[in-house]
Amino acid sequence: MSEETLFTKIINGNIPAEILFEDDHCICIRDINPQAPTHVLVIPRKPLPRLVDATEDDKALLGHLMLKVGEIARELGIERAFRVVINNGESAGQTVFHLHLHILGNTTFDEGSLGIS
Ligand code: AMP
Numbered sequence: 001m002s003e004e005t006l007f008t009k010i011i012n013g014n015i016p017a018e019i020l021f022e023d024d025h026c027i028c029i030r031d032i033n034p035q036a037p038t039h040v041l042v043i044p045r046k047p048l049p050r051l052v053d054a055t056e057d058d059k060a061l062l063g064h065l066m067l068k069v070g071e072i073a074r075e076l077g078i079e080r081a082f083r084v085v086i087n088n089g090e091s092a093g094q095t096v097f098h099l100h101l102h103i104l105g106n107t108t109f110d111e112g113s114l115g116i117s
């Protein structure tokens with residue numbers, strides 16, 4: 001069996017995190033090393049390593065995550081301007097191999113910048 005990811009440990013309560021939201025399919029936590037004044041992560045309970053590992057079976061889950069991003073952005077009061085980032089693969093900056101969506105807000109975004117390194 002493959003080792004539990006950091007985010008599975010957080011989901012299971014084995015590592016502490018500031019959980020802002022959770023439901024049957026995902027959790028939302030505050031990023032420990034924020035790259036914007038508001039920086040949270042939406043993480044599916046299912047430990048898909050990368051976005052490219054999602055299959056047709058994950059269609060509803062991916063839709064659910066995107067809808068939650070909108071709801072959470074509203075809850076956080078950043079719905080007028082935020083970015084959603086998914087790093088896929090080490091060369092793209094992915095460090096935790098458990099799919100997660102970064103929501104970055106309460107900042108101004110330079111034209112063309114990705115908002116996260
Ligand atoms: P990525 O580089 O796209 O894989 O993003 C991983 C993110 O997880 C980074 O923004 C980290 O700051 C964040 N992170 C790592 N450990 C924790 C933790 N214990 N609690 C909250 N966020 C974390």
